[in-house]
Amino acid sequence: MNGFIENRPDPDELLASLITEEEKSKRGKLKIFFGMCAGVGKTYTMLQTAQAERLKGNEIIIGYIETHNRKETASLVEGFELVPRKIYEYKSTSVQEMDLDAIIARKPQMVLVDELAHTNAPGSRHTKRYHDVQEILENGINVYTTLNVQHLESRSDTVAQITGTIVRETLPDEIFENADEIELVDLTPDELLERLNDGKVYTPERSREAIDNFFRKGNITALREMALRIVADRVDRQLHDYMQHKRIRGPWKSGLHLLVAVGASPYSGKLLRWAKTLSYSMGADIQAIYVETLHILSVKEREQLDKNIKLAKQLGIKVRIITSNDIVRAIVDFALKENITHIIVGKPRVRNLISLFRLGRFVNRLIRYSGNIDVYILGSDNQSKDKFRERISIPPFTSTIRQYLIIPIFVLLTSVVCYLVKDYIGYQVVSFILLFLVSILALFFGTGPILLAATLSAFIWDYFFIPPQFTIHIEQAEDVLMFIMFFIIALLNGILTSRVRRQEKKIRIREERTHALYQLTREFSLVSGIDDVTKIAVLYIEKYFRFDCAILLKNELNQLESQVNHDTKIKLSENEKSVAAWVFKHAAKAGKHTDTLPSADYTFYPLTGNNDNMGVIAVAQTKLFTQGEEQFWEAFLSQISGKFEREFLRNVAKNTFILNESDKLYKTLFNSISHELRIPVATIMGASDTLLAQSYSEETRHKIYYEINTASIRLNRLIENLLNMSRLESGRITPRPDWCDVHDLAHTIAVNLEHELLSFKLVTVIPKDMPLVLIDFGLIEQVLHNLILNATQNASEGTRIRLKFYYDNDLLTIQVMDRGTGFPTSELSSVFNKFYRGKEAKAGGTGLGLSIVKGFIEAHHGSVVAENRKNGGAIFTIKIPVKISEMDQFSKHYT
């Protein structure tokens, strides 16, 4: 049986695969009409195809079409519903854009959107039209669109090489690759030129200009070849996928894994594109690595790096960032770990001997360490301008002006002191003092000021101290040597110290981040409840990122609710709330500093848990994150989302548990209570009926009366218990403690249970020095009532029931002991459960008595345990923390 079950597919997996299938089918289909350049008739073909579809009865509308005043094209537009364009006012000009919301609201079967690579006007929701198209697709609407080969991200370099025109509007390859259908719209170069000459593409003047520049026959042929090859590659790959999917033996995926190393050079972009193309033709997967070293990137370099990483993401290449001082080691280690088969690195431009040497060393080491991993070294070219200088090991001069001003003061002051005492110590010692000063300063100042200090002190030493004084000229050879050495040592000192400091700083930052994450995780592990988690999340974000944030979470219905933290400066407007809703729906960031809705005041990040979107966080982020910060931020967010998800799941589990419990309770209540209620009612009804029906002897009547009386007492007890239980369940039990003499308690119970205790011997033990205790008399009376009643029901007649009180160390202990059957050991833990009934219990119990005991004792912050006595019988021990009366002394005084 078990084996059978194991062989069946995991239902969760099955469900997951069904969901992906379903999602795929829900998403609209994207068809791209793909051409080598403008004028080949993409829009025309698209409209023609759409017309044919329309005749088949499909509902197709036009989202955005540019007819370029071409007559044939314009005539094809007729008959389609046109979504009016939205007008954006931008710097006193108005720009027309596609109205995304109107299209989604209209929800046709298909929409036609021209020029996929178009850049939207500022103020639009997305910066790029392909973002718009993605959103349309997500809404289950099919899209026809057009694209030229030069707009494809991975080909833009090559296009620039061929045509000499740099293409600004590019489309991530991913979008193109994931399109459901590509239709190539092709024309021979001659036909295209003819069309141009006929003025079918541009106006005659523009045509001539275009033919002279872009539309040279050579260019067109090259672009055409590129477009044809891309489509051919795609067909090839589809065939592979198909064969693989259908398990047809044949060329499998190559099993090749490429790794491309990127840096902060503009040349890395070309490297990435080339690597991507290579991975296409090899059928290999590809990832990129960036090795973060001690070298501090300049602002320009950092921007370039960000651009490169963004480009990689656009190309669908995953980028891993690794911190290490040894680039070669880091790359090779990573490659070995990830089973990389090919490493692709760029060849930096060789400018001088040093860089040639460095390059050689780099390449040699890479080849030596990489073992049987193939290494591709790609040459740079003159096309992409290498704007940055080679890396030199000197750190950037980023110190403040103030530092440059303070440094000379230190040097001059020291020099003056040295000058005053130079006759006693000699000019050579002065050099050591100055060197010492430079070393000390290096601990506190940046590289620039230290270089200044080194130079200045060298000059001062030469001019004022080395004989002949007050000249730069040095007479003795050893002084010249010493001067040169002084200068070199001062320089090295300064540079090395600041290097160490930078390294320290970097390590410190990294440690701080690790520590912060650790702290956050630790704090999260200590709290539960959405409110507390929110509080901690907000606190930590403020502490480590120094910006305000607003957290919005989803509710049970999976809708984004309003803000959960209110003590923040961020107050979201209606517009911003809709941005948040967008982020929540799409699980992608938006707002300021992003491509989507960049005009918002805040940046919105989704809180994505393992399975679900938990909500959205809006932050008042002032600047873009650097790579390191972004990683840190993402780690932070994933901790926060994870915690929120756990809290949600916990709530769900709790609710389910409560639901199950209440269901169980209801059933037990039904079974137990209906029985318990009916028995006494039946007795009363039957007995009184008998009395009414005929007359009996005095003795018989008396017996019947007695039965009625007993039944009604039993009924009353059940009702009392049910009422107490419901008071407990509703949390309405709050003890109202008052001073209590436990003698009173014992006596009251004895009196109330007089009838039940007739055949037992109740022994009460109270120490002589028992103080007054602060408890709720009524509740504890009920507790003892239930326990003693329980004892009378379980013990055999004639045995002793002991009730023992004592007080010790702020704790009131009450014990109830009987000589009954005790509890089966396996049931000891469940005797206080609702509706627990001992297996051999006498009829008449409800199974509520002991759970009420527990409830009332817990309301007193006390505890109660049930145990079996050594010589048979049960013992209940109650411990309640109590205050005792200071009247003790007082009472002793009086007695």
Place this chain on the structure above:
Amino acid sequence: MVSPDNILIVDDELQIRRLLEITLSANGYKISEAATGKEGLSMAATSQPVLIILDLGLPDTDGLTVLKKLREWYLKPIIILSVRSSEEDIVKALDNGANDYLTKPFRTGELLARIRVAIRQSKGPSESPILNFGSLTIDLANHTARMKNELIKLTSTEFSLLALLAKNEGRVLTHQYILKEVWGMGYIEQTQYLRVFIAQLRKKVEDNPAKPKLLNTESGIGYRFGS
């Protein structure tokens, strides 16, 4: 007995009224009935009962309001008979002038006993300054008490407490009431005084202090002297 004592029952439950009527009639009382508070108030004025049994849960007015209105002019005993069983409700009713309180379900025997005590007390305190309870004798005039004719040593507070309870034999007195009467207004929260003194008194006047017969505890409410 010239004419039977008239008892007014204010209760909206017909079954309870019927049960009370049977029980009380059988014990020689005359019964008038009212099903609402309004009716109860007018019946109290017209039928001049020697005692009123009042339910707190009435359909038109709250029983407590009826109690307060009755107490504006009606000086004879009122016994509350209600399903409301919380100490809070009981104390509130007693503080607002109810002579006694029984919760439903109740034993008719107990109700009859309470009625007897209440009527007896309403007929004015005993002329004699000497009160006898089995082996205990209290001399109110001389501030002394004797057990089996032996003088017992009592402090003045202990005597005041004993006398107060004894004079109200059979009637429940709330903690606050006792504290106010014996110690004074400033002490009505000091229940621990009361506990300590009651414990001491029990040792002195009860035959068996562990099973008191005279100084009975009404849990959470107060004390009742005798049964």
